[in-house]
Amino acid sequence: MKKIEEEVSRAILALLEREPFFAHVLGGVERSFGDAVPTAGVGVRDGRLVLFVNPDFFLKTLRAAPERVGVLKHEVLHLVLRHVFRRRTDPARWNVAADLVVNQLVGRPWKLPEGAILLQLFPGFPADETADRYYDLLAGDALPAPAEHGDHGHWGEGDAGGAGGLMVDRVVAQAAERVGRGGDRGWGKLPGGLVEAIEATFARRRPQLDWRRVVRLFGASSRRTRIKATLRQPSARYGTLPGIRVQRLSRLAVGLDTSGSISDDDLGRFFAEVHGMWRAGAEVVIFECDAQVQRVYPYRGKLPTSVAGRGGTAFDPVFERLREDRRRWDGCLYLTDGEGPTPEVKPPCPLLWVLTPGSNPERVRFGRAVVLPQTS
16 A cells, blocks of 8 residues: 555656646545556545545556556546536446547646547547537447546545535635746646636636625624724824724624535535625624525535535525524525525525526515626
8 A cells, every 4th residue: 555655646746846736636635545446536535535546557557657647637637627527418428528638638748548538539529629519529339448547437426415516626726826827837828728627716716796895784783893903093092003993793694505406516606605705704604405404504714525405495494593593693695596485484684695697586585686697
């Protein structure tokens, strides 16, 4: 086991030297060595992103260092491009389509093992297309059957609550921030399709609403305050610095729709907004709810590894819990697609619905509604 750990670490260091972005992504992924896969693969297990490596394959089949690095880059590309969390009707065809994309991006000086699925196997196929485009171009009876060098058996497996996409976005964003955009090795120097994928990651993580303004509005009637020192204005009594500022505190209940109609991308949008309101200074408590409240917990700036639910939709359970709660809530925000029975229970505090792009605000009641803009 020590040998495989050393060799995988050596391959990642080689990747770090030439293409640090991919190495930093792998740095945020747990490693699992054993026979869970026949070759190598990526997926989600117990709420964690995992790189699976079969020691015999990595040490005996892949004898050259460039091949070992090429396989690791192949796997990390599937993560960055989110192939791991996509599901199509024909899994075999989707696997080939996804490999056609990433294998064009492995590039020199790395190599792919013999039997890799390459574009040359499909004369007439255009280069630099998406996996969806290749999926459409592939005929069901024309799939090649070369020896696989990457295992897709863990794609989507264990992605409880669809939180895997959130974890990938976090790891990709952190890697991009570490290497920076400029310079020969920055992520801005990556091929156009990868740059677009990273830009989309940042867009999904960026809140669309001005939460400082929203939190101030919710906190206008709050009875809870905090005294803060400030260098921006002198003390009213003594005319010296620092002065003091009275900050109103907002306690916000956030209903998070975790029903089956909410996609991974929707969850990403939701948590971007949750993070925005938390950074704006609010005390945020999340109520995960599909047809019933599944979990309640405070949000403190860290994404959960999973969300509970994926059943039907009902909004009243959250409002009922708030009415039963003895705590005073300054406001309630409900993040949803609005696809559910019209609520009958009125919450005990001001309510703002935050709806997914394209949702119909007329389906909700008891408060104002905003529809998030569409992002890539």
